[in-house]
């Protein structure tokens with residue numbers, strides 16, 4: 441199976457998730473603050489987290505690039521996941537992420553997502569990356585704004601959650617042209 445490229449930032453290492461991450465994953469996936477905001481039920485046991493990790497690994501057999509574990513370098517702890525999924529080679533993918541509440545508010549997902557956005561446009565040659573958040577998920581919407589995604593609209597009653605709740609989705613998108621403009625601007629800001 442193809443390994444994902446490893447990315448290192450000041451605070452993070454992004455690498456393929458593996459079943460040894462199950463205990464760390466369970467620590468945050470059992471929280472009612474995390475899964476329901478991303479559309480999944482909180483995990484009840486470590487075994488459930490291990491099963492989810494196996495599904496993530498198996499997603500490569502279904503043509504997905506795979507799921508990254510976000511590792512906090514300071515303590516070598518796996519604190520979240522991030523991925524490009526619903527991958528259509530050479531065309532588009534969706535960005536998904538979840539982070540342990542103990543690490544919220546530090547800009548960690550923005551730091552991690554910038555690696556996947558660079559990878560998506562520069563190496564996977566995507567034309568578009570999109571994010572869909574629930575209308576109530578202001579934290580994720582703020583992440584999208586900080587990453588430079590354009591808010592494209594609201595798809596009403598577009599998602600049936602595991603608990604039967606019908607949710608509106610706020611849609612964000614970034615095209616390859618948006619990315620080019622954003623990158624040029626960031627370089628200009630760094631020079632001046």
Ligand SMILES: CC(C)(COP(=O)(O)OP(=O)(O)OC[C@H]1O[C@@H](n2cnc3c(N)ncnc32)[C@H](O)[C@@H]1OP(=O)(O)O)[C@@H](O)C(=O)NCCC(=O)NCCS
Nearest residue numbers: 474477478537538539544545546547548549573579580582
């Ligand atoms: C969405 C999520 C990944 C954001 O990650 P993050 O790295 O904490 O994001 P940021 O640090 O950039 O913070 C984003 C915003 O959240 C809010 N926030 C920060 N700390 C917070 C906290 N402890 N509690 C609640 N909200 C908080 C702030 O409004 C912040 O915006 P600001 O930086 O302009 O002040 C994280 O909240 C999460 O895992 N949520 C549950 C799963 C989820 O929603 N996944 C995405 C599905 S689309």
